[in-house]
Amino acid sequence: KQEVTQIPAALSVPEGENLVLNCSFTDSAIYNLQWFRQDPGKGLTSLLLIQSSQREQTSGRLNASLDKSSGRSTLYIAASQPGDSATYLCAVRRGSSNTGKLIFGQGTTLQVKP
Amino acid sequence: DGGITQSPKYLFRKEGQNVTLSCEQNLNHDAMYWYRQDPGQGLRLIYYSQIVNDFQKGDIAEGYSVSREKKESFPLTVTSAQKNPTAFYLCASSTLGQGEQPQHFGDGTRLSIL
Numbered sequence: 001k002q003e004v005t006q007i008p009a010a011l012s013v014p015e016g017e018n019l020v021l022n023c024s025f026t027d028s029a030i031y032n033l034q035w036f037r038q039d040p041g042k043g044l045t046s047l048l049l050i051q052s053s054q055r056e057q058t059s060g061r062l063n064a065s066l067d068k069s070s071g072r073s074t075l076y077i078a079a080s081q082p083g084d085s086a087t088y089l090c091a092v093r094r095g096s097s098n099t100g101k102l103i104f105g106q107g108t109t110l111q112v113k114p
Numbered sequence: 115d116g117g118i119t120q121s122p123k124y125l126f127r128k129e130g131q132n133v134t135l136s137c138e139q140n141l142n143h144d145a146m147y148w149y150r151q152d153p154g155q156g157l158r159l160i161y162y163s164q165i166v167n168d169f170q171k172g173d174i175a176e177g178y179s180v181s182r183e184k185k186e187s188f189p190l191t192v193t194s195a196q197k198n199p200t201a202f203y204l205c206a207s208s209t210l211g212q213g214e215q216p217q218h219f220g221d222g223t224r225l226s227i228l
Contacts, residue, residue, distance in 0.1 A: 004156065034216060043118075043204055043219035044157075089156060101172070102217065104156030 002027045002094055006105035013080055014113050021075040021108045023090035028068045031093040031100050035064050035075050038087045038107070047088075048075070080112045116141045120205050120220035126228050127192065127199060135190045135223045137205035146188035147206040147217070150174060157204060163188055164210060192225060200226050 003026045013019050023033070032051045036044040048057045048064040050073070056065040063076040073090055089107040094100040118139045127133045139146065145164045149157040159172030163182040177196025182188055188207075192199045202224050206217045 009154070036219075041222070041224070043120075043221045044206075044217075046216035046218070049216050091157075101159055101162075102157075104158075106154060106156045 002030075002092065002103045004090060004092055004103050004105040006088075006090060006108050008108060009106065010109045010111075012111040012113065015080060015082060017080050017112075018076070018078050019080055019110070021077070021088050021090075021110070023073040023075070023105055025071045025073075025092050025103075027094070028071055029095070030068065031095055031097060033064075033066055033073050034091045034093070034102070035062075035073075036089045036091065038089060040086075044089065077110075080110075082112045082114050085110055085112050118205055118207055118218055118220035120203075120223050122223060123221070125223055125225045127225060128228050130194045132191055132193050133225070135192070135203055135205075135225070137188045137190065137220060138186055139188075139205075139207045139218075139220075140186060141207055141218060142185075143207035143218070144185070144210045145208050146182070147208075148172075148178070148180065148188070148190045149204045149206065151202040151204060151222075160190065160203075 005024050007022050034049045035047045038044050050057050050066040061078040066073045087107045087109045091102045091104045121136045147162040148160040151157050158174050160178050161180040163169035179191045202222050204222045205220045208217045
């Protein structure tokens with residue numbers, strides 16, 4: 001059974017710091033991995049998607065890496081800003097196609113202090 | 115703008131009552147999903163549908179029902195059999211093609227018991 005774990009559950013940093021959020025999964029047979037952002041009381045916004053054959057994806061100040069063999073992904077946020085404060089969730093898609101289920105981690109709640 | 119619309123934003127249920135949550139998308143996506151989110155937990159899949167007039171149970175389908183009469187619409191009914199319905203409900207959609215297919219989410223419905 002695929003399990004996804006995110007550590008830490010919460011993180012508070014001063015503005016301008018570079019930070020890393022961690023995601024681990026127990027079954028390496030994944031189709032892709034996605035990082036989402038969730039603002040309070042809102043839905044999820046997709047940030048980055050990494051296919052199982054890829055090692056990393058970048059978008060602006062965000063960089064996500066994937067190491068399937070060790071069952072790990074990291075989301076790197078450079079030069080953090082107060083507007084980055086939100087909950088970040090990772091999710092892995094099971095199986096070998098885009099029809100597999102998404103399995104979510106519990107999320108890391110980030111607070112960036114001005 | 116294309117997107118997913120969930121309504122209502124807040125919903126209250128009395129004992130023994132069935133309530134229906136609405137989800138409409140104008141993204142022309144084939145697949146639609148319902149997730150439940152509890153505090154401090156990741157999203158759990160309730161039901162999903164990949165084609166009109168067909169749907170499958172997710173991991174926590176007991177006490178819920180859905181229909182998919184139109185491609186754009188995927189309403190969720192929380193029945194009186196669901197004994198702990200208080201949660202944040204999120205609807206999502208995606209295409210089913212190959213390659214990068216992130217899921218798009220609505221802004222959610224928060225359901226509470228009176």
